[in-house]
Amino acid sequence: MNQFQYVxxxxxxxxxxxxxxxxxxxxxxGGTNLVDLMKRGIATPQKLVDINRLPLAxxxxxxxxxxxxxxxxxxxxxxxxxxxxxxxxLAQALNAGASAQLRNMATVGGNMLQRTRCSYFYDLxxxxxxxxxxxxxxxxxxxxxxxxxxxxxxxxIAVHPSDMSVALVALDATVLVSGPKGERRIPFIDFHRLPxxxxxxxxxxxxxxxxTAVDVPDGPxxxxxxxxxxxxxxxxxxxxxxxxxxxxxENNTIKAARLAMGGVAHKPWxxxxxxxxxxxxxxxxxxxxxxxxxxxxxAKAFKHNxxxxxxxxxxxxxxxxxxxxxx
Amino acid sequence: MSLPPDxxxxxxxxxxxxxxxxxxxxxxxxxxxxxxxxxxxxxxxxEKVAAAFEKVPLKLEVNGVKHKLSVExxxxxxxxLRENLNLTGTKKGCDYGQCGAxxxxxxxxxxxxxxxxxxxxxxxxxxxxxxxxxxxxxHPMQEAFVKHDGFQCGYCTPGQIMSAVACVREGHAxxxxxxxxxxxxxxxxxxxxxxxxxxxxxxxxxxxxx
Numbered sequence: 001m002n003q004f005q006y007v008x009x010x011x012x013x014x015x016x017x018x019x020x021x022x023x024x025x026x027x028x029x030g031g032t033n034l035v036d037l038m039k040r041g042i043a044t045p046q047k048l049v050d051i052n053r054l055p056l057a058x059x060x061x062x063x064x065x066x067x068x069x070x071x072x073x074x075x076x077x078x079x080x081x082x083x084x085x086x087x088x089x090l091a092q093a094l095n096a097g098a099s100a101q102l103r104n105m106a107t108v109g110g111n112m113l114q115r116t117r118c119s120y121f122y123d124l125x126x127x128x129x130x131x132x133x134x135x136x137x138x139x140x141x142x143x144x145x146x147x148x149x150x151x152x153x154x155x156x157i158a159v160h161p162s163d164m165s166v167a168l169v170a171l172d173a174t175v176l177v178s179g180p181k182g183e184r185r186i187p188f189i190d191f192h193r194l195p196x197x198x199x200x201x202x203x204x205x206x207x208x209x210x211x212t213a214v215d216v217p218d219g220p221x222x223x224x225x226x227x228x229x230x231x232x233x234x235x236x237x238x239x240x241x242x243x244x245x246x247x248x249x250e251n252n253t254i255k256a257a258r259l260a261m262g263g264v265a266h267k268p269w270x271x272x273x274x275x276x277x278x279x280x281x282x283x284x285x286x287x288x289x290x291x292x293x294x295x296x297x298x299a300k301a302f303k304h305n306x307x308x309x310x311x312x313x314x315x316x317x318x319x320x321x322x323x324x325x326x327x
Numbered sequence: 328m329s330l331p332p333d334x335x336x337x338x339x340x341x342x343x344x345x346x347x348x349x350x351x352x353x354x355x356x357x358x359x360x361x362x363x364x365x366x367x368x369x370x371x372x373x374e375k376v377a378a379a380f381e382k383v384p385l386k387l388e389v390n391g392v393k394h395k396l397s398v399e400x401x402x403x404x405x406x407x408l409r410e411n412l413n414l415t416g417t418k419k420g421c422d423y424g425q426c427g428a429x430x431x432x433x434x435x436x437x438x439x440x441x442x443x444x445x446x447x448x449x450x451x452x453x454x455x456x457x458x459x460x461x462x463x464x465x466h467p468m469q470e471a472f473v474k475h476d477g478f479q480c481g482y483c484t485p486g487q488i489m490s491a492v493a494c495v496r497e498g499h500a501x502x503x504x505x506x507x508x509x510x511x512x513x514x515x516x517x518x519x520x521x522x523x524x525x526x527x528x529x530x531x532x533x534x535x536x537x
Contacts, residue, residue, distance in 0.1 A: 006400035035442045099512020104436045235511035
């Protein structure tokens, strides 16, 4: 691993300045992804700005919303009473990710900023436009069974690995950031981006911008929710594909719906058209199947991931069915 | 270089001196040695010289013993325990956070010690497998692993036991399914899982203080 300078500011502005003014500086929080990437030589920061002493770990149960600090641990959020009562989908998604040890280290902000686990991104001997812009995409014609079926470009077909983010995009969360130009709020759906011609950029954060919190608005989704994750072993693996489903059901009629997929695109993939189809319909298998069909429109498979074209709708139906019967 | 006064700058930095040393006498002295040897030697010397000027002071408590150390920022907590403090009970398996062999407790929480830098644990209390027993008296989880044969080769066992203790303390050992889910971060290539689950269940149901 390359050597680096280490600083541990106690003030937020000092941390932001330290990263904003130094092109080779980066924030570190839980480190579960960054340390991994540094050991492999994929990330080579010259300076680490440790933000763990900043007071950003609180979970505030405000009227109308939960404000979750960027440094709140994944395990703390998943076990938080207010989160479990008001946003059970988020708690489920968090517990579906990583392991108990990693959730004790990983922060909410860091979870959103984790890099893809595309094996070409991780292999320094292979081309990867995300790791080394202009070098090409190894996955396009390579082993692409884990890769995207929506929103990809000819520069990158990697997927975003976060489970938590799939729930947050479904729940209309907002990301609060603070940077050299002040503070701003980013709707979760606009936080991550599609690869286009610049897959090296995962998000719309600017240099030096620090995530301070995530706001999750209260909604009617406290009961009929389910996070369905499909992976190659029972636990502790990244998703082949996942679905976050949240329903509001009265007298067997769907009053409101939120639906998003993970493991299918460069960003957590919100399924707005399928949500619209669900509203006003009876909560039946037939309705769920129709929604799944709509959700999959425009999906396109590569050589090794055609199974996702079938797995996708089946997982959507299973997630909706389980959500509807949760009580 | 100037830093805002708020930035806690670890002592011992002197970039100009480091750069000067790297560029000067060490390289000149090695001019007549064959190429590959020079490369290896300069790398090593560079590392040593640089390390001498890049160390950061670190205070932490390990198994009840307070330590005042000076470490390179890139030293992981795992390497600090094994290489600097000679606590080799904590194992290095994958070194990438995928196997759980390196599991220790930091302020009571189980973590992968391979995936964090030691300097990030300033002032924290670390417990390793060596800190679990009280003298000759094994911790109930250690007893249970022995009784139920919760291992074969034993390499993953320190991590399994540290994780298992935390699993019970967290209240995540309520059923076999819950234990399996919350122990999924600890891989056992010998496949002693069913015996590990039995050991954890016994401790959970035994009512001893864990």
